[in-house]
Amino acid sequence: MLDLRHAKNITIIGGGTAGWFAALTLKRMFSDHVKVQVIESPSIGIVGVGEGGLINLVSALNSLNIPTSEFMRETGAAFKWGFCYEGWRTGEKEDEFYHLFINPKHEPFNHEAAAFLPLISALITQNIPLASAVKDFDVIRQRISQKDAIDVLQNDSGFATSFHFDSHKVASFLCKKAVERGVIHTQTKVHDIVFNAEGYAQQILTEQGPLKTDFIIDASGFSRLVIGKKLKSSWSSFKDYLWLDRAIPFHVSHHGKNPELVTRATAMKAGWMWQIPLVERIGAGYVFSSEFTTEDQAIDEIQQYFGFEIEPQKTLSFKPGHYKKVWQKNVMALGLASGFVEPLEATSIGQMLEQLRMFERVVTHSGWVVSDLSIEQYNQANTASWHGIRDFLRMHYDCPRQDTPFWQKVANTPYPESYAALKEVFMQRSPRMEDIKGYAQYGWNGIFHVVNWIFVAQALNLISKTGCAQELQILPIEQKKQIIAYIEVLSNF
Numbered sequence: 001m002l003d004l005r006h007a008k009n010i011t012i013i014g015g016g017t018a019g020w021f022a023a024l025t026l027k028r029m030f031s032d033h034v035k036v037q038v039i040e041s042p043s044i045g046i047v048g049v050g051e052g053g054l055i056n057l058v059s060a061l062n063s064l065n066i067p068t069s070e071f072m073r074e075t076g077a078a079f080k081w082g083f084c085y086e087g088w089r090t091g092e093k094e095d096e097f098y099h100l101f102i103n104p105k106h107e108p109f110n111h112e113a114a115a116f117l118p119l120i121s122a123l124i125t126q127n128i129p130l131a132s133a134v135k136d137f138d139v140i141r142q143r144i145s146q147k148d149a150i151d152v153l154q155n156d157s158g159f160a161t162s163f164h165f166d167s168h169k170v171a172s173f174l175c176k177k178a179v180e181r182g183v184i185h186t187q188t189k190v191h192d193i194v195f196n197a198e199g200y201a202q203q204i205l206t207e208q209g210p211l212k213t214d215f216i217i218d219a220s221g222f223s224r225l226v227i228g229k230k231l232k233s234s235w236s237s238f239k240d241y242l243w244l245d246r247a248i249p250f251h252v253s254h255h256g257k258n259p260e261l262v263t264r265a266t267a268m269k270a271g272w273m274w275q276i277p278l279v280e281r282i283g284a285g286y287v288f289s290s291e292f293t294t295e296d297q298a299i300d301e302i303q304q305y306f307g308f309e310i311e312p313q314k315t316l317s318f319k320p321g322h323y324k325k326v327w328q329k330n331v332m333a334l335g336l337a338s339g340f341v342e343p344l345e346a347t348s349i350g351q352m353l354e355q356l357r358m359f360e361r362v363v364t365h366s367g368w369v370v371s372d373l374s375i376e377q378y379n380q381a382n383t384a385s386w387h388g389i390r391d392f393l394r395m396h397y398d399c400p401r402q403d404t405p406f407w408q409k410v411a412n413t414p415y416p417e418s419y420a421a422l423k424e425v426f427m428q429r430s431p432r433m434e435d436i437k438g439y440a441q442y443g444w445n446g447i448f449h450v451v452n453w454i455f456v457a458q459a460l461n462l463i464s465k466t467g468c469a470q471e472l473q474i475l476p477i478e479q480k481k482q483i484i485a486y487i488e489v490l491s492n493f
């Protein structure tokens with residue numbers, strides 16, 4: 001059991017996006033006499049990538065009472081309405097499909113029948129890309145200005161929004177907000193943690209001396225100080241299903257009048273390249289498998305793509321996976337310290353914010369006295385959420401490319417069991433929320449709705465058109481009429 005009713009010192013190790021979001025959340029959760037302190041090491045710094053959010057970034061800012069307009073102004077942020085995938089089917093630049101953040105109140109997302117989304121199924125039967133049915137989709141292709149994007153959002157838009165942002169500016173901005181709200185900011189290096197005989201952390205040993213603690217959020221990034229190195233929590237590896245392990249980040253200038261409103265993900269010979277358009281620049285990076293290319297070859301490939309030289313930043317290495325028990329007694333790992341898969345679909349900050357939202361919920365709903373069972377269920381739900389991310393990303397690689405040794409390996413690697421089960425049912429009938437409910441347990445929100453899965457699965461031809469048509473045929477006549485009115489060409493079923 002964890003009793004936080006008399007906690008006096010809450011410590012967050014790490015001052016990256018995860019650490020500062022945690023500080024703001026815990027400051028709000030605990031009363032004013034509790035000291036919430038962030039310790040970060042300026043000599044280590046932050047990872048400095050991770051510049052695209054999901055839609056829960058906006059709800060997290062709202063719940064912390066941080067105006068999104070201020071966030072945008074202070075962090076060089078630009079609107080993000082989803083992703084554009086380039087070259088994932090044929091390898092050609094013209095081969096594009098979209099995964100968009102949608103406003104569910106508009107067609108075709110607002111019609112449900114028999115636990116599936118019939119208008120979307122109708123689009124699938126007719127080979128009409130889901131993106132082209134999203135209200136206002138054209139403005140993405142037109143690459144409207146940020147100012148015009150505000151008008152679209154204020155005018156009953158078809159989109160939900162998130163942001164592209166400068167990660168260093170985000171850390172500084174959240175730090176400023178947290179310090180204004182009373183969080184203590186200490187710049188020093190942590191070198192050890194002292195635990196008592198029952199396994200509860202008691203002291204943090206820093207270069208400036210020891211600090212007492214009642215609870216630690218381990219947001220130490222890839223240092224993975226406490227849950228990883230000190231407590232040696234067991235690691236769940238995804239390397240059999242997701243193969244990328246290196247990233248070369250770099251910046252380029254805008255190659256268009258306005259920043260694109262989506263993250264561009266371009267398939268490459270041994271992985272893929274992200275382009276995240278901010279107001280001032282594009283943050284880019286090639287994330288690849290070190291088994292199939294070298295850093296020099298990767299840089300050559302990037303330069304060939306753009307037709308100019310780039311200035312690569314330090315190469316980052318990572319292993320896809322997560323810790324199984326991120327919360328142990330009075331320590332919880334968050335952000336990169338808890339796990340990381342790869343940057344596809346920008347899941348890391350999204351998962352971190354969901355983990356934090358559920359941490360707050362479990363602690364406050366438990367009246368600050370949390371049972372071991374609740375902590376166990378939290379860890380189980382966190383693992384399920386990571387499995388959802390793993391399977392969603394694995395689906396992106398279930399694409400027709402086999403033109404390089406990397407893509408051949410991808411095509412010949414077995415699926416995770418849970419993804420194989422999903423694929424099997426998508427090949428029989430329309431996808432529905434029921435299929436993915438196992439990824440969101442004990443009150444967690446899944447990182448992705450079934451609509452997100454459909455955007456990608458439809459583009460990669462992973463949903464049976466016949467299966468969808470058969471389901472539409474057995475709907476009551478009135479519903480069929482609605483569908484026919486929505487898509488005239490459906491008159492033959």
Ligand SMILES: Cc1cc2nc3c(=O)[nH]c(=O)nc-3n(C[C@H](O)[C@H](O)[C@H](O)COP(=O)(O)OP(=O)(O)OC[C@H]3O[C@@H](n4cnc5c(N)ncnc54)[C@H](O)[C@@H]3O)c2cc1C
Nearest residue numbers: 014015016017018041046047050190220221335336348349
């Ligand atoms: C290639 C790549 C691309 C990514 N792209 C995306 C994306 O598009 N979208 C997304 O959501 N996420 C992305 N991520 C993940 C994203 O970068 C992180 O989720 C996010 O930045 C949060 O990082 P963090 O706060 O966990 O760690 P960091 O930002 O690395 O912060 C770690 C903190 O811990 C401190 N620290 C470490 N050791 C010590 C010590 N001994 N003593 C004191 N302090 C210490 C550091 O000084 C630092 O302040 C990407 C990651 C990578 C590697």
